[in-house]
Amino acid sequence: MPTKTEIEVKKNGNPFGSHRVIEPKGVLTQPATKVDNNMDYMWDNEILVEVETLNIDSASFTQLKKEANNDEEKIKAAIVKIVGEKGKMQNPVTGSGGMFRGKVLKIGPALKGKVAIKEGDKIASLVSLSLTPLKIEKVLGIKKGTEQVSVVAKAILFESGIYAKLPSDMSETLALAVLDVAGAPAQTAKLVRPGNTVVIIGAAGKSGVLCAYEARRRAGVTGKIIGITSSDSGLEKMKEYGFCHENLKLSATDALSCYEAISKLTNGKLADVIINCVNIPNTEMASILMCRDGGIVYFFTMATSFTKAALGAEGVGKDVDMIIGNGYAKDHAEITLNILRESKQIRDIYTKLYA
């Protein structure tokens, strides 16, 4: 794809990208079965990117790998086939996508002045590949032991699409690892107030550790951060990190034990804010019971059941605000990358575990 022919620019693109939907007509790009991945033209509110790496979503990659019996050539062929058929890398079995890294090739004229990137910048997409038009020329290889696929390809970012400029002061893998969970600490920063008692469920995990760090800073000297983990190794990690005032080993599926422990620690006052970062089912009730009346429960975990949360709170007569974890918050990438700059400790943890 190194051709230098000028590409045609079209007008009146929809901010969410629905102008690229081919089938079924009238839906958005994520539920679409086929999107237009023709890169000979672009709309004036799109960003065209030369893609170097695809980070296939973990659920999707596991499925592809299994079906291919771990044969790298077969995995490559499956990826090319999916993108050839759908115009995007959305696994038809899992429905999930992933993200990409690349270099900005062209910014649509309608976006000039509206975006903080320029042509030539290295970026990571923070919207899913499951809605991103992609055209693969060649799959170069799969990095061993990872879900990273090196490609020669092009992709389109829509006007509503989110992305992060990759920083020059840290390695790309480190930046990507932390960007993957960027929504959680940014939301924590918005929710926690000085003096709050905050419970972080899963405080030793990838997103939990960032939330604990951010909560500690926002709650200040009069605040109290309580970390919960279910394993001995998690407990050891939390104590070593030192972001939580109290470190508890509890199963978040055991609502009553969690309630009793927090009730005891807070003299019956319970917590102002609960941040749930564990990806296992049936932790709604523990989150609700540990929260005081009028408090906030933030469900960052994708294993949350809407009805279990809604009916659970009603069943115990709890007037709490339950928030659905939104992977996006304004400037979330900047806020989260900055944690790595501020805290040598987090940088070390992330370098060791995820990068």
Add this chain to the structure above:
Amino acid sequence: MGNKTAPTVKAGGNPFGAHRVLLPKGGLPQPAVKVDNCMDYIYDNEILVDVDTLNIDSASFTQIKGEAGGDHEKIKNSILAIVAERGKMQNPVTGSGGMFIGRVAKVGPALAGKTDLKPGDKIASLVSLSLTPLKIDSIIGIKKGTEQVNVKAKAILFESGIYARIPADMPEKLALAILDVAGAPAQTAKLVRPNQVVVIIGAAGKSGLLCAYEARKIAGVAGIVVGLEYSKEAVKKVEEFGFCHKVIQANATDALDCYGKLMKATGGKLADVVINCVNIPNTEMASILMCKHEGLVYFFSMATSFTKAALGAEGAGKDITMLVGNGYTRHHADTTLNILRESPVIRAAYKKMYA
């Protein structure tokens, strides 16, 4: 039952009723397979009620009726069998319960000063029968065409249980109809601020109508309440009620159409608050797109998918707060019953449609 021996009083009850759980040990009463429904004793933080009516949850009643081929005697027998086996009226197929109406028989001494209920008060339970210990002496009959079962029975309300006193100034049926959706308008009252643009999805429905009324009152003279409905008849109803400044006819599963119509109606401003009251799937995206940046979406609909909401907002790059509809808020029964007193329009509409 019917004997006048006073029940013995035990101490040490758990506020959520875990002390009545028999199987499996250590859980809460809702997921329990069997709870202790012995009414010869009560714990000092319980309320004992003489029940005269069970309002079986609609999904449960339909299932039981279907299995019984519509035969009243068979329906009665299966209700008796379920309660005898589980100690609560929780349909083993649907998992759902319902509510009850009765008169307070005894208030546990530990609740003195914490509740204003006294023996003889007529109340409706606002927690589900699926977690409420119940002992049925006899079933008197099923009211034709309803899910109301007249019984001679006793039930226990736990300390965390919620209930409403049936007011003397309105018919029981009218009060029950509105209490069923009491959470929605009470939450609306908490979320809406003066001068805001508020969208109510399903503004002609049972809960939407109340939300529109409450939103209009709080948004004030400079606020704009927009009602969204699917059918022509429902749009006409919204216009007749007169609580919405504008009415949009659109299908809430068509996100782009809803977005386009609201953009036009608000001059591109979109909504500060979106309240979703329609019980159909796939309306998450329309709710998200109609909300402006840093706005708020309230999902009162039980058909909401947690992951569709979470990934949808991220996919569209929307920094909005999404709340899980909590059926309970402090004083929600009083707030909502009061709407019937304030508004002759709503009282007439409810009488006609639901009572």
